[in-house]
Amino acid sequence: MKLTSTVHKVEDSLDAIDFCYAQGWSDGLPVVPPSEPRVLAMVAGTRRDPSEVVGVINSISRPITVEKIAVNAVMAGCLPIYMPVLVAVIEAMCDPAFNFHGPAASTKSGAPLVVVNGPVIKDLDVNGKVGLFGPGWRANATIGRAVRLVMRNVGGYIPGEMDRGTMGAPSRYSYVIAENEEESPWIPLHVERGFQPSDSCVTVYAAEAPQQVNDHHGRKPEEILGTVADSMARLGNFNVLTGPGEHMVVLGGEHMRDIADAGWNKARIRGFLFEHCRRPADLLKRRGSLPGPVESGDDRKMIPMVERASDIMIVAAGGAGGRFSCIIPCWAGTSASRAVTRRSNS
Amino acid sequence: MAHLRLLNPKYEGEVPAGRLAARLASLDGARIGLLDNDKPKANRLLEHVAGLLEARHGVGGFVRVRKGSATKPAEEEHIRRLLGEADAVVTAIGD
Numbered sequence: 001m002k003l004t005s006t007v008h009k010v011e012d013s014l015d016a017i018d019f020c021y022a023q024g025w026s027d028g029l030p031v032v033p034p035s036e037p038r039v040l041a042m043v044a045g046t047r048r049d050p051s052e053v054v055g056v057i058n059s060i061s062r063p064i065t066v067e068k069i070a071v072n073a074v075m076a077g078c079l080p081i082y083m084p085v086l087v088a089v090i091e092a093m094c095d096p097a098f099n100f101h102g103p104a105a106s107t108k109s110g111a112p113l114v115v116v117n118g119p120v121i122k123d124l125d126v127n128g129k130v131g132l133f134g135p136g137w138r139a140n141a142t143i144g145r146a147v148r149l150v151m152r153n154v155g156g157y158i159p160g161e162m163d164r165g166t167m168g169a170p171s172r173y174s175y176v177i178a179e180n181e182e183e184s185p186w187i188p189l190h191v192e193r194g195f196q197p198s199d200s201c202v203t204v205y206a207a208e209a210p211q212q213v214n215d216h217h218g219r220k221p222e223e224i225l226g227t228v229a230d231s232m233a234r235l236g237n238f239n240v241l242t243g244p245g246e247h248m249v250v251l252g253g254e255h256m257r258d259i260a261d262a263g264w265n266k267a268r269i270r271g272f273l274f275e276h277c278r279r280p281a282d283l284l285k286r287r288g289s290l291p292g293p294v295e296s297g298d299d300r301k302m303i304p305m306v307e308r309a310s311d312i313m314i315v316a317a318g319g320a321g322g323r324f325s326c327i328i329p330c331w332a333g334t335s336a337s338r339a340v341t342r343r344s345n346s
Numbered sequence: 347m348a349h350l351r352l353l354n355p356k357y358e359g360e361v362p363a364g365r366l367a368a369r370l371a372s373l374d375g376a377r378i379g380l381l382d383n384d385k386p387k388a389n390r391l392l393e394h395v396a397g398l399l400e401a402r403h404g405v406g407g408f409v410r411v412r413k414g415s416a417t418k419p420a421e422e423e424h425i426r427r428l429l430g431e432a433d434a435v436v437t438a439i440g441d
Binding site for chain 1: 349350351352353354355356357358359362386414415416417418419
């Protein structure tokens with residue numbers, strides 16, 4: 001197997017960690033030195049040739065090869081068995097619909113959220129239960145970190161340089177979850193998006209960091225989801241200013257069970273949220289989220305925060321105890337970015 | 347002592363180099379492309395610039411184009427139109 005990356009010689013492993021810092025290769029945390037044998041083992045985690053171009057970053061026309069993904073995966077602390085998932089994530093991000101460059105460079109500090117579905121959840125031990133947004137699970141932490149390192153080192157998205165994120169975000173270190181398929185009463189996300197239950201898939205969504213929704217009072221779906229819908233329509237959310245985009249709702253264990261016990265499926269949940277994640281037109285106009293002057297009747301004209309119910313993605317995940325869920329607004333409207341799902345099979 | 351051989355994680359291929367177009371000798375009578383990047387108020391900024399160009403430099407007209415999305419490159423058809431119809435292009439972002 002032939003690798004083509006430039007070789008740098010260093011004395012030992014500790015020197016190597018400092019060397020990686022000095023080269024600007026790190027996200028701020030120590031990295032695993034990308035030694036040749038480790039990179040070769042990482043490449044062997046996929047059936048693809050190291051020279052294969054997995055995708056091209058739009059706007060800057062930058063190809064991403066299997067070899068460069070592997071070098072960054074080593075630095076992130078990935079295991080070679082994570083490679084097919086990682087390759088699928090990069091492939092999805094290079095789909096024009098996702099728009100790799102946009103969320104990577106934008107002042108909004110969005111990040112690619114990866115939702116893992118299918119048998120690979122168990123194979124790699126990707127966490128979709130208690131504490132799923134981290135920390136503590138190697139697959140979640142290192143796959144997401146590898147994505148960020150690829151963005152930094154291959155794409156050149158370095159904060160203050162091509163990455164213009166005003167605030168940054170913890171989700172920019174790593175942002176990977178699984179759906180809790182084992183306990184979910186509903187159809188998994190990847191199946192809703194056209195794949196088979198037996199497919200292992202990643203869905204990549206350019207998104208804000210997760211916002212928790214605390215509802216300890218409601219027991220009925222209308223009550224719990226009413227709180228969720230209210231959070232989806234918060235004026236400061238990215239989706240409210242940038243025009244209709246997608247939205248993800250991660251329903252935690254207790255909320256999930258109460259809603260499911262009442263006989264609601266994901267379609268009904270989406271329909272309810274679509275009807276209730278709204279704000280009056282006069283308010284949105286006064287805050288610059290809608291164009292035009294305020295007109296008579298605008299205070300009764302309720303504007304949905306997504307264009308259609310199908311733009312709301314529902315994921316059942318999180319711990320079994322505690323009445324919490326999360327909403328995850330989009331990074332931008334659907335004309336700028338859409339979530340993309342890819343099979344992880346290489 | 348044995349050395350560790352580390353592989354470079356960065357992109358090492360070619361970076362396509364853009365180049366600036368030649369300056370116009372004069373703006374007098376020139377047709378100016380106005381490329382709106384689709385962000386709010388970009389059009390206001392461009393129209394202000396258009397007014398100045400008309401009043402101060404006697405430009406010969408404008409070709410107005412608006413991108414489909416602020417976060418994506420201008421569409422091929424828009425670039426072709428600007429290449430074919432404009433002598434120079436001003437672009438603006440808004441917010």
